[in-house]
Amino acid sequence: MNLKKYILSFALVTTFAMAEQSVYSDNDFVDAETIAKKNATEIFLLKQKISQLQEKIDGFKSIINAQQNEIIQLKQKSNNNYAKILNELSQRVAKLENREPVVVAKSNIPTQTQNESKKQESKAEKSKKKEEPKIDTKISSKELFKRSVLNFTKKRLTKAQKGFKELIVRGYKTASSNFYLGEIAFSKKRYKDAIKFYQNSATLNENASYMDKLLLHTAISLKKIGKNKQAKQFFMAIIDSYPDSPSAKEAQKYLK
Secondary structure (H helix, E strand, O other): OHHHHHHHHHHHHHHHHHHHHHHOOOOOOOOHHHHHHHHHHHHHHHHHHHHHHHHHHHHHHHHHHHHHHHHHHHHHHHHHHHHHHHHHHHHHHHHHHOOOOOOOOOOOOOHHHHHHHHHHHHHHHHHHHHHOOOOOOOOOHHHHHHHHHHHHHOOOHHHHHHHHHHHHHHOOOHHHHHHHHHHHHHHOOOHHHHHHHHHHHHHHOOOOOOHHHHHHHHHHHHHHOOOHHHHHHHHHHHHHHOOOOHHHHHHHHHHO
16 A cells, blocks of 8 residues: 555656656756856947947047137136236336426416416315315225225215225225226226226236226227227227127227
8 A cells, every 4th residue: 555655656746847847948948158158248248338438438538628728728818818908008008107298388478467377276276175075084994995986886976086095095905996096087088097097906906807897998098099009909808808798899899
């Protein structure tokens, strides 16, 4: 009886084993060598993709380096133009300051008339001094600058001028104060004075935020006093150095 059970059990195990083996065909069986070849192929393709990506990255780096070199060249060009502008402005002002004074011939007016004329001039000077606003010496330089800028904005030019001159004496914000004095002279059509103040301001601070406007008004002032060649050079330099600024657009109008 036990022998029959053993034979039956063996037969069943053999049958199941054969059935399980029949489920998988020869095509479905993959050995380790085939898997290794497949993995090697995939790794090779990945390496190719990585190599292609690296080439693209190197290309981008080359483009970036080229752009950086171009930016450096543009900055250098701008700095050279700027230095040229300041040198021309300094030379222009130096010529104006060193100009020989005009000699006026003595008049044949009687001495009494001359004395009366001097008295009238003296009275006019005293009247002018009375009209000039006084500066409170107790006010801080910071507050005085703030008030002077406000006076300039509100078109109270006499008060603004007095304040900026006092600030220059104090040595406070001398570059900005010279610029505002130049703007005041420019608005009053005293173009030679404006050029002098602008030159002082540019010398004291060549990186000021208002530099494009300073150069524009310098160019216009030169044009107003008949220095068209120098004015044209300034207009062109403004367009080159500050191409996107309102001053550059204004300068283009003068070159048409």
